[in-house]
Amino acid sequence: xxxxxxxxxxxxxxxxxxxxxxxxxxxxxxxxxxxxxxxxxxxxxxxxxxxxxxxxxxxxxxxxxxxxxxxxxxxxxxxxxxxxxxxxxxxxxxxxxxxxxxxxxxxxxxxxxxxxxxxxxxxxx
Amino acid sequence: xxxxxxxxxxxxxxxxxxxxxxxxxxxxxxxxxxxxxxxxxxxxxxxxxxxxxxxxxxxxxxxxxxxxxxxxxxxxxxxxxxxxxxxxxxxxxxxxxxxxxxxxxxxxxxxxxxxxxxxxxxxxxxxxxx
Numbered sequence: 001x002x003x004x005x006x007x008x009x010x011x012x013x014x015x016x017x018x019x020x021x022x023x024x025x026x027x028x029x030x031x032x033x034x035x036x037x038x039x040x041x042x043x044x045x046x047x048x049x050x051x052x053x054x055x056x057x058x059x060x061x062x063x064x065x066x067x068x069x070x071x072x073x074x075x076x077x078x079x080x081x082x083x084x085x086x087x088x089x090x091x092x093x094x095x096x097x098x099x100x101x102x103x104x105x106x107x108x109x110x111x112x113x114x115x116x117x118x119x120x121x122x123x124x125x
Numbered sequence: 126x127x128x129x130x131x132x133x134x135x136x137x138x139x140x141x142x143x144x145x146x147x148x149x150x151x152x153x154x155x156x157x158x159x160x161x162x163x164x165x166x167x168x169x170x171x172x173x174x175x176x177x178x179x180x181x182x183x184x185x186x187x188x189x190x191x192x193x194x195x196x197x198x199x200x201x202x203x204x205x206x207x208x209x210x211x212x213x214x215x216x217x218x219x220x221x222x223x224x225x226x227x228x229x230x231x232x233x234x235x236x237x238x239x240x241x242x243x244x245x246x247x248x249x250x251x252x253x254x255x
Contacts, residue, residue, distance in 0.1 A: 011241065027166050027206060034237040040245070121244040123131070124252055125166075 009082060010040040012119035015050040019068045025053050028125025029071050036078040043082035045115060046104060051089045054100040072102055084115060126248040127158045131240065135167035136185040137178065139255035142171055146188050148251065153196055160247055161199040162189070163240045169207040172200070172232040193231040204234040
C-alpha cells in the first residue's frame, strides 16, 4: 500500500519510442520538462522501446537528430526524479538495470496500472 | 463533462485526426463540452492553411475550422513543433523573415505549457496518435 503513495504525482509522461529515428522521445521529454517548469510533480515511465532511451553512453554521432541523453541528465535539475520503467520491456530487449544511464525503478504490470491511476494527467508519447 | 483532445498524427497520413474529429462530434452530440484541441508532434500539420485535399476526401482543415466556429473550441498548436515543420503564423513568419505564413486563426500557436494547463483543467484529455 505504501508503494501507491510513492507513485502519486500530477503528471505522468509515458515514453514508448527509442531515442533515435523519430522525434517522439524528444517531444515527449519536452512536454515533461515544461510540466515540471510549471511546478507540477512529474513522473516518467519508459515503456516498450522507450526503455532504450535509458541506455548508457549514447551519442547522436552523424545522425541529424539531436540525441536525448543530455536531456535525461537535465531531469534532476527540473526535479523530475520519479523515473520508472516497464520491467517486461527491459527483459524483452535483453537488458538489465545495470546498463542504464539513470536509476529508474522497474515496475511489473500491476504497479504500472497503479502508477497510471495515481496521476491526474497522463501524456503518452 | 469538459473534454480536450490532443492530436499527434498528421492529417491524411494516419487515422488519428479523422478519429479525433469523429470523437469530437460524438461527445458534442451527447451534450459534453469540448474546450480545446491541442496539436503536437506531426499533428501540427492539421493547421496548415494551404491544405488542398482532393474533393472526394474529407477536408480536415475545414472540419476543424467548423468545429471551432460552431462550438467555440480552441485550436491550439505547439509553437516549437510547428516552427520546425514549416508552420508559422503571420507574426512568426515576419519574425523569421519568411515571405508567407501557413497558420491563421482559428488556429493559434502556443506553448506546451498550455497543454499542461489544459490537461489539468479539463475532466478528460484524450490523445489521438498514430
